[in-house]
Amino acid sequence: MDERLIVALDVPNALAGLEVAGAIGDACGFYKIGLGMLTGGGLALANELKADHGKRIFMDLKLYDIGATIEAAVRGLAQFDLDFLTVHGDPHVVRAAREGAGGSDLKILAVTVLTSLDRADLDAGMMREGDLHDLTVERAARAFEAGAHGVIASPREAAAIRALPGSGLIVTPGIRPAGADAGDQKRIETPAAAIAAGADHIVVGRPVWQSSDPRAAAEAILASLP
Numbered sequence: 383m384d385e386r387l388i389v390a391l392d393v394p395n396a397l398a399g400l401e402v403a404g405a406i407g408d409a410c411g412f413y414k415i416g417l418g419m420l421t422g423g424g425l426a427l428a429n430e431l432k433a434d435h436g437k438r439i440f441m442d443l444k445l446y447d448i449g450a451t452i453e454a455a456v457r458g459l460a461q462f463d464l465d466f467l468t469v470h471g472d473p474h475v476v477r478a479a480r481e482g483a484g485g486s487d488l489k490i491l492a493v494t495v496l497t498s499l500d501r502a503d504l505d506a507g508m509m510r511e512g513d514l515h516d517l518t519v520e521r522a523a524r525a526f527e528a529g530a531h532g533v534i535a536s537p538r539e540a541a542a543i544r545a546l547p548g549s550g551l552i553v554t555p556g557i558r559p560a561g562a563d564a565g566d567q568k569r570i571e572t573p574a575a576a577i578a579a580g581a582d583h584i585v586v587g588r589p590v591w592q593s594s595d596p597r598a599a600a601e602a603i604l605a606s607l608p
Contacts, residue, residue, distance in 0.1 A: 390414040390587030396423030440466035449478035456482025473528035492525035497556030536569035537576035544580030554581040
């Protein structure tokens with residue numbers, strides 16, 4: 383099974399998530415469960431998909447807090463046999479998350495700059511001046527130095543991040559098949575372009591689960607990959 387595709391189950395609750403996963407079947411072996419489903423049974427869904435269906439799980443919580451809190455939170459999450467977990471890419475957060483993960487197989491992925499943001503959004507948030515591409519690559523470099531197993535970045539930065547010394551996993555949201563609606567994403571590319579640029583995994587949500595045939599949508603994405 384080609385696990386480069388991660389389907390984002392950005393649906394309201396665990397029952398809806400199971401329905402989508404059932405419709406996709408063996409066309410996808412890797413699922414993302416995000417913060418929006420945490421109160422809708424997200425951890426229970428992760429456990430069921432992992433234990434009963436043999437799927438890999440990416441828990442996308444984008445944790446951010448003081449180091450002690452991050453370490454405690456990740457230590458607790460590491461008990462759930464998850465595969466990937468996101469934290470913000472600030473070095474102190476990454477280091478604490480690695481401590482919390484301990485000797486588990488949980489991979490810590492650091493968020494660089496959200497794919498729904500552009501330079502104007504960073505300005506509104508009083509973030510440091512500079513080219514968005516360069517800032518993303520610099521945040522990735524610092525996250526790797528702090529011990530991140532991988533980073534979350536838009537596909538437009540994937541090639542530059544892949545060229546960094548000591549780079550690790552690159553997971554790219556902001557993926558839209560040709561002709562698909564961009565939605566709330568601003569820095570997007572096609573699945574094939576993201577993989578060609580150096581991404582290890584692409585994350586696709588609405589173009590799959592909103593499709594009338596989620597399995598066919600997932601298979602079409604996989605067929606387009608180089």
